[in-house]
Amino acid sequence: MRVLVAEDEISTAKAIKVLLEKSKFSVDIVHNGDDAWDYIKEGSYEVIVLDIMMPGKSGLEVLSLLRRDHIFTPVLLLTAKAEIEDRIAGLDAGADDYLPKPFATGELIARIKALGRRSENYSDSVMHAGDLTLDSNRYEMRSGGESVSLTNKEYQLMELFVLHPGYVFSTEHLMDKIWGLDTESDIDVVWTHIGFVRKKLRLIGSNVQIKTIRGSGYSLEV
Secondary structure, three states: OEEEEEOOOHHHHHHHHHHHHHOOOEEEEEOOHHHHHHHHHHOOOOEEEEOOOOOOOOHHHHHHHHHHOOOOOOEEEEEOOOOHHHHHHHHHHOOOEEEEOOOOHHHHHHHHHHHHOOOOOOOOOEEEEOOEEEEOOOOEEEEOOEEEEOOHHHHHHHHHHHHOOOOOEOHHHHHHHHHOOOOOOOOHHHHHHHHHHHHHHHHOOOOOEEEEEOOOEEEEEO
């Protein structure tokens, strides 16, 4: 599940990112409302977490833009402002849930998971492509009687390919989609992880392949 967190307190944002990545989420972090809106327009998220009070656009302004443009990605408002008037304003603007700070980490994860299941981008926990089964609960691939575990990034790559068989993804698109627009990783990390996944597909004897499309990118061939 891919989550955008817009939180202007850097230490809080980093803590949330670590927490969510431990729960196998892919997380993009921004620290103001203007960047949040840019990321939303460029990316595809299952859940968006917005702080109300941010530099640039406020969380409520970003939320209003989302709903104005008919983007119905579930939104969780995460803020220190716990007054009932703020909750009402957020819900009236189109928020799906509201969690005041300080919060229990388990509750944050549970609420994000619940919202993710409502998302139009939500995918089932078990997906199939040819003879391949991709299991998000176990983070593994299976083919026949063989199975192999996947790392977080390997799983995200395979999920993207399995959901869009035959579609050609450029290296740059995969970089932005999986590692995020603000990653410090080099773009070579994409083909490195493609290589890891290919080895694991061969290890379980699957006839599904990730093909290199010269000059264009990569595509899943079933």
